[in-house]
Amino acid sequence: MENCVFCKIAAGEIPSAKVYEDDEIVIFKDIEPKAKIHLLCVPRAHFATLAEADGERTALLARALAKIGRLAPDLGLAEGYRLVVNQGENAGQTVMHLHIHILGGEPLAWE
Numbered sequence: 001m002e003n004c005v006f007c008k009i010a011a012g013e014i015p016s017a018k019v020y021e022d023d024e025i026v027i028f029k030d031i032e033p034k035a036k037i038h039l040l041c042v043p044r045a046h047f048a049t050l051a052e053a054d055g056e057r058t059a060l061l062a063r064a065l066a067k068i069g070r071l072a073p074d075l076g077l078a079e080g081y082r083l084v085v086n087q088g089e090n091a092g093q094t095v096m097h098l099h100i101h102i103l104g105g106e107p108l109a110w111e
């Protein structure tokens with residue numbers, strides 16, 4: 001989608017510190033890390049919310065989660081990690097292109 005920063009990152013039109021990419025997803029370092037390791041997993045397909053996940057998008061998200069699981073050791077996350085999907089204004093979703101935060105590299109607080 002035009003003027004979407006994550007579409008542009010996925011297309012390589014905006015530089016990012018990519019750690020993985022394939023034909024469906026890209027994973028890159030968050031520019032404002034909230035943990036020692038903070039990555040963003042972004043599907044190349046543009047949609048903003050889980051509510052917009054139809055059959056194909058649902059399958060894509062399932063594959064993305066499974067890939068994160070398989071890639072975790074290579075991403076420095078062998079000791080554990082947390083996934084976060086912010087949805088909407090109250091959650092602080094700042095980019096309206098669905099993305100999965102991957103946090104780890106250190107013990108994470110859980111209250």
Ligand SMILES: [Zn+2]
Nearest residue numbers: 004007046097
């Ligand atoms: Zn987008």
